Amino acid sequence: MNRPFFSPAPGFGPxxxxxxxxxxxxxxxxxxxxxxVIARQPLVLAGLIVLVSLLFVAAGANWIAxxxxxxxxxxxxxxxxxxxxxxGTDQLGRDVFSRxxxxxxxxxxxxxxxGALIAPFGLLTGLCAGYFGGIVDRSIMRxxxxxMAFPRLLLALALAxxxxxxxxxxxxxxAISAWPPYARQARAEALALRQRDFVLASQMxxxxxxxxxxxxxxxxxxxxxxxxxxxxxxxxxxxTAGLGFLGLGVQxxxxxxxxxxxxxxxxxxxxxxxxxxxxxAIFVASFAFNLIGDGLREMLxxxxxxxx
Numbered sequence: 001m002n003r004p005f006f007s008p009a010p011g012f013g014p015x016x017x018x019x020x021x022x023x024x025x026x027x028x029x030x031x032x033x034x035x036x037v038i039a040r041q042p043l044v045l046a047g048l049i050v051l052v053s054l055l056f057v058a059a060g061a062n063w064i065a066x067x068x069x070x071x072x073x074x075x076x077x078x079x080x081x082x083x084x085x086x087x088g089t090d091q092l093g094r095d096v097f098s099r100x101x102x103x104x105x106x107x108x109x110x111x112x113x114x115g116a117l118i119a120p121f122g123l124l125t126g127l128c129a130g131y132f133g134g135i136v137d138r139s140i141m142r143x144x145x146x147x148m149a150f151p152r153l154l155l156a157l158a159l160a161x162x163x164x165x166x167x168x169x170x171x172x173x174x175a176i177s178a179w180p181p182y183a184r185q186a187r188a189e190a191l192a193l194r195q196r197d198f199v200l201a202s203q204m205x206x207x208x209x210x211x212x213x214x215x216x217x218x219x220x221x222x223x224x225x226x227x228x229x230x231x232x233x234x235x236x237x238x239x240t241a242g243l244g245f246l247g248l249g250v251q252x253x254x255x256x257x258x259x260x261x262x263x264x265x266x267x268x269x270x271x272x273x274x275x276x277x278x279x280x281a282i283f284v285a286s287f288a289f290n291l292i293g294d295g296l297r298e299m300l301x302x303x304x305x306x307x308x
Contacts, residue, residue, distance in 0.1 A: 044295030122182025130190025
């Protein structure tokens with residue numbers, strides 16, 4: 001009771017505030033380091049803000065959208081942007097703002113799921129080709145040459161047309177057409193790493209090939225694959241919108257940005273908002289991924305930091 005009323009309670013003094021559990025210290029140091037690096041890259045910060053905003057909109061679409069994206073009102077068709085309809089209405093009287101908000105779910109879902117398939121498969125395939133060499137390397141590289149002989153968009157369109165429209169088929173078509181560059185990049189890095197001392201020491205110590213590839217080579221090649229994936233996500237979003245535009249992706253009446261652009265192209269003049277606003281959403285998402293990818297490339301490339 002003799003303790004002054006303004007003194008801190010036991011366990012909450014300045015010394016105790018500086019103590020952190022040992023398990024939290026590495027995570028805190030990593031977060032602080034990443035935050036400082038991002039703070040020095042304003043373009044990365046801008047791209048992250050836009051991307052987080054898009055993810056927030058996609059997650060909270062049911063609460064952000066003022067109306068249902070499927071409700072038709074033919075008496076209010078093709079209305080211009082106003083206080084009641086922020087982005088106007090389409091040819092069926094549906095609120096364009098609500099459809100753009102809900103459409104972010106489908107476009108980002110397809111792009112992110114396709115990216116989650118592309119990078120791991122291409123990375124592991126290229127590492128196996130570069131590490132084992134011989135017939136394994138030649139077989140994998142000939143397969144990648146076949147896929148890379150076709151333009152990515154054309155191959156994705158052909159695969160989507162063969163498998164049929166739908167979200168799952170669109171994801172598979174994009175993933176199958178986009179993995180070869182990751183395999184080639186990982187193979188080149190594996191060829192340079194497999195003769196390093198730590199790999200030879202692991203082989204002499206009796207480590208299995210699987211352990212060497214997964215625990216030694218894979219972490220060293222992940223950064224470059226992550227940079228490529230971040231930049232490629234911008235193109236994946238464009239391919240996703242292209243599939244929807246041609247009717248090979250998400251099917252109407254589901255609100256997907258590419259499908260919305262296709263449905264409003266016949267009303268482009270004078271009802272420009274029906275196609276232009278979802279097209280602007282595609283541009284913003286692609287631009288955000290490009291900013292993040294360029295910033296990550298500059299942060300993870302040590303040679304750029306030494307240039308005058």
